[in-house]
Amino acid sequence: MSLPPGFLDELRSRTSLTQVVGRKVIWDSRKSNQAKGDMWAPCPFHHEKTASFHVDDRKGFYYCFGCQAKGDAIGFVKETENVSFIEAVEILAREAGMEIPKQDPRAQQKADRRGQLVEVMEQAVQFFRLQLRTAAGAEARDYLTRRGLTAAALERWEIGLAPPGWQNLWDHLRDKGVEDELIAAAGLAKPSNKGGKPYDTFRNRIMFPIRDARGRAIAFGGRALDPTDNAKYLNSPETELFDKGRSLFNHGPARTAAGKGQPLVVAEGYMDVIALAEAGFEAAVAPLGTAITETQLQLLWRISDEPVIALDGDKAGLGAAMRLIDLALPLLEAGKSLRFALMPEGQDPDDLLRAEGAGAVQAVLDQAQPMVRLLWQRETEGRDFDSPERKAALDKTLRERIKAIRDPSIRSHYGQAIKDLRWELFRPKKQPPQGGGTWRAQPWRGGKAVPLPPSASAKSSLLVAAGEEAETHMREAVILATAIAAPELIGEFEHRIEAMACADRDHALLRDVILRHADAAPGELKAAIAAVAGPEALENLYRLRHVAISPCVRKPGETDLARMTLAEELAKLEARRGLYAEVAEAVEELTGMADEAMTWRLGQAAEARSRSYRIEMEGGSESVLAENGLALDKSDVEYRDKVFDKIDFTRGGRSRG
Known part of the structure; x- marks a missing residue:
């Protein structure tokens, strides 16, 4: 069975030799350079301990310096799998998602035809280059000079000129004995709608030859010299040689430069690639004016x-x-x-x-x-x-x-x-309280939270009731331990956990790590915490008595129990935070004589306090239901009582100290 060379070229370009060989060898990590496609391993064809088998992935060839075995991906599969050439091609084609062409007895004729088309394209390259040097090319040369291209660059890139006129290239190729059909098949001419001679595809344009990875001229790109031309840039039509969706401008030279360590840069057009390469960025390519x-x-x-x-x-x-x-x-x-x-x-x-x-x-x-x-x-x-x-x-x-x-x-x-x-x-941009130096974690900075300096204000003295910090610390610890035990629930409570103030810096750091690794498994989450906060962070958390006796910690895997615990503890924290905020705001405003509205407001607060306390006593429960639907426990009520006791309503709402 004969296969067209174009198919084999495409198969080799789609196949990574490193991946094919990697199924049979163990790479030597000390000698190999995967980034450059330069890989070494013990030879799979003879027994050895040293890595003398070399794979050049960019060129697509392997060679053993021990037994002199060499070849490409097809040859490697043929030798290692003990299959025929066609069977090796079929194996690689399936992996590359390519369909093998049906047997064609005229395959050699097609190969010969491709060779003929390449020869026609090379003749066109030389014709366009010659035209640029003539008097008719003065305008094009001036334009290229203004774009910064030297004579050496024009030679390197084989830039030419398609002169004005309808049949310049056609007549030239016909005079060279090229058949009409080959000129058209190469995409260099189009049939006339008026029944006359075919006309040139490119006219009055600066010409850029497009070569494939093997250096063969397969198409042209033309830049219009006439600013009123409908198409500023024009590519060759798709032909037996040219598929613009499978081609790159400057493919071969860029591959060589990238193999020497230069970064591969993908630009939009020919002039960008040429300018980059001339400036030293030689591994530059362009996708020929279309989306990649x-x-x-x-x-x-x-x-x-x-x-x-x-x-x-x-x-x-x-x-x-x-x-x-x-x-x-x-x-x-x-x-x-x-x-x-x-x-x-x-x-x-x-x-x-x-x-x-x-x-x-x-x-x-x-x-x-x-x-x-x-x-x-x-x-x-x-x-x-x-x-x-x-x-x-x-x-x-x-x-x-x-x-x-x-x-x-x-x-x-x-x-x-x-x-x-x-x-x-x-991430909320939180500000520190006005006194006390309370810790508030700031946006993540390399795995560490950054403390804020304490404020000099003394107003917070009214807001810190006995036992408040210990109570809050306890609830935060239970929430954090529960989240670590059931990380699958973090997404559900993410915003509420994120809003935790965390007066303790260790808690703030744990909270941040938990939120940043919410998708991790429990073991992975603990490893992330240990990596950022140190192994003692979890030890200190679990050492707390109220954490150690928490059912969620003692019974990991109980998702429903963990969900209920998080919901309840977060609700209590939120209720306390709302209570403290309201009382703080009221105290903040008590700096002078209270007006009627303020008196009414404080009266309502006092009534709410009494009602909450009364419900608690009558219900015999440790928690009461506030009007906002959040759970307030007995310590919340006691704290509020202490704050209100500090307010002397007979003196215009001033604090008694």
Whole structure:
């Protein structure tokens, strides 16, 4: 069975030799460099202890310095699986998702035809280059000079000119004996609607040859010299040689440069790639004027594990980046991702190079963002999340985006990264109380909360009742221990746990770690706490008597019990916090003679106090139900009594000290 060379080339480009060989060998981590596709292992073809078997993933070949075995992915499968050439091709084709062409007795004829088309394209390259040197090319040469291209650059990139006129290239190729059908099949001419001679596809344009990874001319890109032309840039039509969704401009040279350690930079157009390469960024490619396709993305990952997408700094450039994110998410693999470098607004890489030089471009590339941050930016930029409904909508959207990731490990890491970004956006910017130096954890900074300095105000002396801090500390400890025992409930109570003031710095740190690892299993959560707060943090928490006797700690896995405990303890904390806030506000306003409204307000508060106390005594329970529906226990009532006892209503509401 004969296979067209084009099919085998495509199969080799889609196949990672490292993955194929990796199923049969154990890589030597000391000698191998996975980022460069330079891998070493003991040879699978002869017995040895040293790593003399070398795989060059970018070139797609292996070689053993011991037994001299060599070949490509097809040859490796053929030798290791003991199968025929066709069977090896079938195995790799199934893995690459390619359908093997049906047997064609004229396959050799097709191969010969492709060779003929390549020859026609090379003749066209030489014709266009010659035209640029003629008097008719003066305008094009002036334009290229203004764009900063030297004579050496014109030679390197084989830039030419398609002169004005309808049949210049057609007549030239016909004079060379090229058949009409081959000229048309190469995409260099189109049939006339008026029945005359075919006319040239490219006219009055600066011409950029497009070569495949093997260096063969397969197409052209043309830049119009006439500013009124309908198409500023025009690519060859798709032909037997050229599939623009499977091709990259500057593919071969960029692959070589990336193999030497240069970062792979993906720009939008020919001039961007040329300008980047001339400035030293030689591993630069472009997707030929279209949105990057899945095949092109796989080609990029064959060249580099983490290409940098350098897009124009405008709305269209940002839109292209967002579309690429949706394409890339389902295809992500461990070690394979994208970074995005957005040029300054209104500039492309070529503009920035000419305006500020290579250093400015390097600075932009150095600040390239990982894909997860651009995904977050797309879903949050320019939007307000001032209501629970809007926050929930954001959570739902992000969950749907992350679900597209097929790799479970990457999906998990994306979820954690999104949680971290969400934390930064929604974390309350708390302020310290006006006295006492109470600890309030600030937004996350490298795993540590940062204390705020105490205020000099003495007003808080009225707000600190006997036993308050100990009571609050106890409830917080139970809540934290319960959350650690049942992390699957953290999401359900996330906002309420986040609102805990945590006067104790250890509690504040535990709260932050718990919220940032809400999706972890109990064992993983404890490991994260130990890594950030130290192993003594959990020991100190569980040493507390009220934590040790908590049913949720003694009976881990009781989800319903843990849910009830969290709901009750959080409700009590919230009720106390609301009580203290109301009393503090009332005391704050008692700085002079109380008016009628203030007297009424205090009277109502005193009546509520009495009613709560009366319900407690009559019910024989340790807790009473306040009008706001939250549980207030006996200590809350006692605290309120003590504060009200300090107020002398006969002296205009002033405190008695």
